[in-house]
Amino acid sequence: MDGQWLGAFSGTNNGIMMIDADDLGDHVEGRAYVFDNAQGMPGFVASFRTSNRNPVQTLNIALDVLHPVTFDVIPRHQVPQVFPGQAIPASATLILTLKKRVLSVKWSTPAGTSGTAMLPRSKADKPSDYRADRAIKTWDSFKRFAIGLEPGRFIFRGQSRPFRLRTAFHRTKRKDLVRFINEDIPTLHRMLTARTKHLFNLNEPLQNGAFWNLAQHHGYPTPLLDWTHSPFVAAYFAFRPERQTIDMRSDKVRIVMFDRRQWTTDFSQLQRVHFTRPHFSILEAYAIENERALPQQALSSVTNVDDIESYISSREVQQGKRYLRTFDLPYEERDNVLRELRLMGITAGSLFPGFDGACEELRMRLFG
Numbered sequence: 001m002d003g004q005w006l007g008a009f010s011g012t013n014n015g016i017m018m019i020d021a022d023d024l025g026d027h028v029e030g031r032a033y034v035f036d037n038a039q040g041m042p043g044f045v046a047s048f049r050t051s052n053r054n055p056v057q058t059l060n061i062a063l064d065v066l067h068p069v070t071f072d073v074i075p076r077h078q079v080p081q082v083f084p085g086q087a088i089p090a091s092a093t094l095i096l097t098l099k100k101r102v103l104s105v106k107w108s109t110p111a112g113t114s115g116t117a118m119l120p121r122s123k124a125d126k127p128s129d130y131r132a133d134r135a136i137k138t139w140d141s142f143k144r145f146a147i148g149l150e151p152g153r154f155i156f157r158g159q160s161r162p163f164r165l166r167t168a169f170h171r172t173k174r175k176d177l178v179r180f181i182n183e184d185i186p187t188l189h190r191m192l193t194a195r196t197k198h199l200f201n202l203n204e205p206l207q208n209g210a211f212w213n214l215a216q217h218h219g220y221p222t223p224l225l226d227w228t229h230s231p232f233v234a235a236y237f238a239f240r241p242e243r244q245t246i247d248m249r250s251d252k253v254r255i256v257m258f259d260r261r262q263w264t265t266d267f268s269q270l271q272r273v274h275f276t277r278p279h280f281s282i283l284e285a286y287a288i289e290n291e292r293a294l295p296q297q298a299l300s301s302v303t304n305v306d307d308i309e310s311y312i313s314s315r316e317v318q319q320g321k322r323y324l325r326t327f328d329l330p331y332e333e334r335d336n337v338l339r340e341l342r343l344m345g346i347t348a349g350s351l352f353p354g355f356d357g358a359c360e361e362l363r364m365r366l367f368g
Helices: 076-082 139-147 177-193 205-217 231-239 260-266 308-319 331-343 355-367
Strands: 003-011 015-023 028-036 043-049 056-062 064-066 091-099 102-108 114-120 154-159 224-228 252-259 280-283 298-303 324-330
Touching: 015 102, 015 114, 043 056, 043 091, 064 076, 139 231, 139 324, 139 331, 154 231, 154 260, 177 205, 205 224, 205 298, 224 231, 231 252, 231 331, 252 260, 252 331, 260 280, 280 308, 298 308, 308 324, 324 331
Parallel strands: none
Antiparallel strands: 003 015, 003 114, 015 028, 028 043, 043 064, 056 091, 091 102, 102 114, 154 224, 154 252, 224 298, 252 324, 280 298
16 A cells, blocks of 8 residues: 555545655555645645555545645644635545555544545556657657757756666655654754755755755665766766666667747646645755756756656647657667767766766876
8 A cells, every 4th residue: 555646535525635745564554645626726635654554544634734825834733724615524524445556545523524535556657658759769850950959948867777767766755745854854964964055944845955955866766866067977977877688679768858948838736735725836945065057057856746748748638739759869879979978078077076987087088
């Protein structure tokens, strides 16, 4: 029952339900979210813990009410003031039934409301559903395409394989971001403060984002995903990893292009990952103590969604627009690509200031 479960619900109201559940050995615990389709209606979040790992669970849960605009938790005594005349339930009975990759959910409340949902398990561990652009199959064709793009509109991401978009946090077995914020981040902050000159104020959104970004760039799993303004920096990250065995006919690297300008025009950008609707947002945090951010022309996305590709795809269908494109290039072009990128000044030494980057650049230059 662990993982992320996301889908529509129906009943007294209609909307979106999301369950983030972590496996803690002999039981599962996490958060369940409900967001109404109607504007101005409250959202709800509930903490839950199962007593065992059985596929059928009946839970009595307390409901926290979320503000429909800010998504802040509303103190219970203030709920009647925010939603005058409405019967807002304080608790619910939840029945969960797991069958294969679908979680069936039924609930009822003392206020007389009820609903059901059939939530599919996240597909984030499956191969990418995005097919690569068929017109651009080589490094030369990608270069010509990239040079002709509208400056500043798109952001890019380089991947050593054509795998599905997923944050480092969601690639772990954990999904509950409230636990991440309440437990992991304070611990990480205490540990890293001894090693940073700047004392990050985690209550200030841009500094909090900068702290997460710094941790991300040094290998700590966060719900951020790294992007760059430069298609050629993205190409470097795609071709950079060496492979021990190569199938020249099928081995590909992937460059992802995202229409950042259109996305941020069409959808509200949120800078939080807990107590909020499912979202995928762009984050340009301060580059505090992050020497890599500037040469990499870096920025990030932040999300509470495990399966980013399915979420973006659903928005593309909804809006009738294309936000995400992918380009799969042959790995066998690696030596030529890295040589040309070196002539552009894109090397390990330039992208990773410090001894590690300098040594990697010299190793590649002198030892091939």
